[in-house]
Amino acid sequence: MEIKHKILVLDDDADWLALSREIFxxxxxxxxxxxxxxxxxxxxxxxxxxxxxxxxDLKMPRMDGLQVLSIVRRRFPELRTIVLSGLEDEEFRSRxxxxxVDLFWLKLDMQRNTKMFLDCLESLLGRDAEGGFRGIQSxxxxxxxxxxxxxxxxxxxxxxxxxxxxxxxxxNGELIDAEVEGARGExxxxxxxxxxxxxxxxxxxxxGRERTITKPVNALLLESAQATDxxxxxxxxxxxxxxxxxxxxxxxxxxxxxxxxxxxxxxxxEGRGEPEALGTQATEPLSAWTRRTAEIARKLGDKIxxxxxxxxxGHNLEKQLLLLPRANKSVLVGWPPTAAAGQLLEQSKKLVAxxxx
Amino acid sequence: MGFLKKIxxxxxxxxxxxxxxxxxxxxxxxxxxxxxxxxxxxxxxxLREIGRDVLAIFRExxxxxMPLAEVSLHFASLRITARELRGGALIFLFPQTGLSPxxx
Numbered sequence: 001m002e003i004k005h006k007i008l009v010l011d012d013d014a015d016w017l018a019l020s021r022e023i024f025x026x027x028x029x030x031x032x033x034x035x036x037x038x039x040x041x042x043x044x045x046x047x048x049x050x051x052x053x054x055x056x057d058l059k060m061p062r063m064d065g066l067q068v069l070s071i072v073r074r075r076f077p078e079l080r081t082i083v084l085s086g087l088e089d090e091e092f093r094s095r096x097x098x099x100x101v102d103l104f105w106l107k108l109d110m111q112r113n114t115k116m117f118l119d120c121l122e123s124l125l126g127r128d129a130e131g132g133f134r135g136i137q138s139x140x141x142x143x144x145x146x147x148x149x150x151x152x153x154x155x156x157x158x159x160x161x162x163x164x165x166x167x168x169x170x171x172n173g174e175l176i177d178a179e180v181e182g183a184r185g186e187x188x189x190x191x192x193x194x195x196x197x198x199x200x201x202x203x204x205x206x207x208g209r210e211r212t213i214t215k216p217v218n219a220l221l222l223e224s225a226q227a228t229d230x231x232x233x234x235x236x237x238x239x240x241x242x243x244x245x246x247x248x249x250x251x252x253x254x255x256x257x258x259x260x261x262x263x264x265x266x267x268x269x270e271g272r273g274e275p276e277a278l279g280t281q282a283t284e285p286l287s288a289w290t291r292r293t294a295e296i297a298r299k300l301g302d303k304i305x306x307x308x309x310x311x312x313x314g315h316n317l318e319k320q321l322l323l324l325p326r327a328n329k330s331v332l333v334g335w336p337p338t339a340a341a342g343q344l345l346e347q348s349k350k351l352v353a354x355x356x357x
Numbered sequence: 358m359g360f361l362k363k364i365x366x367x368x369x370x371x372x373x374x375x376x377x378x379x380x381x382x383x384x385x386x387x388x389x390x391x392x393x394x395x396x397x398x399x400x401x402x403x404l405r406e407i408g409r410d411v412l413a414i415f416r417e418x419x420x421x422x423m424p425l426a427e428v429s430l431h432f433a434s435l436r437i438t439a440r441e442l443r444g445g446a447l448i449f450l451f452p453q454t455g456l457s458p459x460x461x
Contacts, residue, residue: 285421293414297430300410304403305375307433314418314428321425 005031005052005125010042010068011084012060016107020055023114027122039063046076052125058085058092066092069099080124084110094160097201104201116204123151141193142221144200149173149217154205159192164353166192169209175220176211181354182258185212186220193224252278252355259351262319262334266355267291269328280334290332294325311345322348331355375399377435377452384408386444395450411439411446 009020017035024033031052036042040063042054054072058065065083072079082103083096096104102124110117141159145168148155152173159166166180166188178189213220256264256279263279267287275287297309312323320335322344333348380394388409395404411428418425430437436451 282422286423289417289421289423292417296410296413297432300407300430301432301435303406304378304435306377306435306437310431310433312414312428312430314414314425316424316426319423321423 005029006049007031007033007053007055007121007125008042008045008051009033009035009055010037010039010060010065011035011057012037013057016057023118024055024121027118027125029122029125031125039065039068042068043071043075046072046079051076051079053080053082053121055082055084058083058087058096066095066099069096069101073100082121082124093201109204113204120202141195141200142225145170145175145217145221149175154207156203156206157200158203159195159200161195161353164195164350166195167203168192169206171205171207171209171211175213175217177209177213181255186215189213189220190224190227193221194228249278255351255354259347259354260336260339261347261351262336264334264351264355265290265332267330267332269330272328286332290323290330293323294330298325311348313341313344315341320344324348324352378404378407378450379452380450382408382448382450383442384412384445384448386412388412391445407437407448407450408446411437411448415439415441415446 007024009017009024011017011020014037017037021033021035024031034045034049034051036045039060042056045051046054056065056068065085069081069083072081081101082105083101084105084107085092086107088106088108093104103120105117105120144157148157148170150173154171154173157168157170159168164181167178168175168189169177175189178185178192180188180192183191252264261279263277263286265275265277265280265283265286267275267290270291275283275290277283277286280286293312294309297312301307301309309325311325312321314321314323315337318337320337320339320341322333322335324331324333331348331352333344333351335344335347339347376396376399378395378399380396382393382395382404383391384405385391388405390401390404390408393404411430414428415425418428425441427438427440429439432453434453436453438449438451439446440448
């Protein structure tokens with residue numbers, strides 16, 4: 001017997017609910033569509049009936065969508081969730097994905113690309129029967145890429161890790177391009193693959209995207225996994241370690257040049273290793289100043305009750321400096337005097353995030 | 358009466374809430390305050406402490422062969438900007454709260 005899935009649509013707009021009921025009930029799997037106009041009502045309905053999918057708005061009175069989603073994630077972990085919102089805000093998108101939603105769509109995009117949205121919806125409803133899954137928080141990037149490729153889908157994966165944003169273009173189940181921080185193709189893919197955490201979302205496909213990756217995705221995944229293993233496994237030969245160290249240094253220098261910074265000095269906390277510097281010969285005095293300044297500023301902040309130290313900036317006629325203090329490692333970034341002062345903090349954070357990746 | 362006494366005791370037992378400093382301070386090379394526009398309610402010892410720490414940062418930067426003309430310490434609720442002034446410093450204090458005037 002064919003299983004008839006149930007969809008619950010949660011929105012405070014009655015017209016939208018009526019429209020949703022009409023549209024979603026026309027899906028090929030003919031799901032049963034139920035609606036709720038408040039978070040409390042939706043939760044009560046979920047307690048009494050088993051739903052396959054929750055489509056949730058974000059901006060609602062009393063209990064907003066993010067609150068509902070956080071409860072749903074705990075109480076009904078098997079439930080697939082889609083956010084359909086009118087709020088075009090990256091922060092809401094990130095927060096929703098952090099709560100483990102399967103899809104985030106803007107209402108406007110949904111109206112423009114109704115067919116694609118319905119395909120995504122049908123796919124989410126069907127994956128249970130096919131034994132598939134889509135648990136965002138518990139899956140590695142390898143799982144996600146394999147899943148997209150195996151299902152022969154066309155999509156753009158947008159992966160975010162702190163201030164870093166990467167994209168992967170998948171066309172008919174083939175990985176055709178990747179881009180991160182100015183790098184493209186296989187090099188970009190390897191760099192993204194090394195990321196241990198982050199959030200991702202599916203964007204509409206871009207069929208006209210130029211192909212830069214010709215290797216089959218499985219070969220690429222295997223190579224990248226091997227490279228990651230070798231990097232993490234200290235039992236490799238001294239020659240290969242030396243090579244890897246050299247490659248890493250060249251890559252970091254290229255990063256420094258590309259971002260336009262003069263130098264970077266990374267200073268681990270006392271007793272946790274040696275400072276690392278690129279672009280300057282004065283590692284020792286600069287790391288001593290970094291360590292000492294971070295210490296002075298932290299103590300001063302405590303004494304005058306000014307809150308945690310965010311960063312220290314300084315300049316003279318030749319240089320601009322930005323010190324990012326961290327518990328385990330402080331980083332001093334030197335910029336030329338011509339660099340836009342207002343953007344140095346963001347640029348430095350981005351540089352440090354790339355440096356660490 | 359007993360109730361009021363308890364309330365008074367409760368409030369006097371709590372540490373006083375100190376306002377964040379706002380204004381500018383000029384300090385000489387010895388860390389002594391020359392002039393200040395910061396409210397006199399703000400403890401002068403803490404202002405001197407800020408001055409001493411700022412001078413230490415400038416001094417250590419000179420020792421690292423990287424003399425600085427200006428340094429800014431950004432805390433969650435306060436920004437301290439200091440300009441080097443012939444061994445002393447001119448320090449600007451900007452509280453970073455929603456109600457504070459924005460710095461130029």
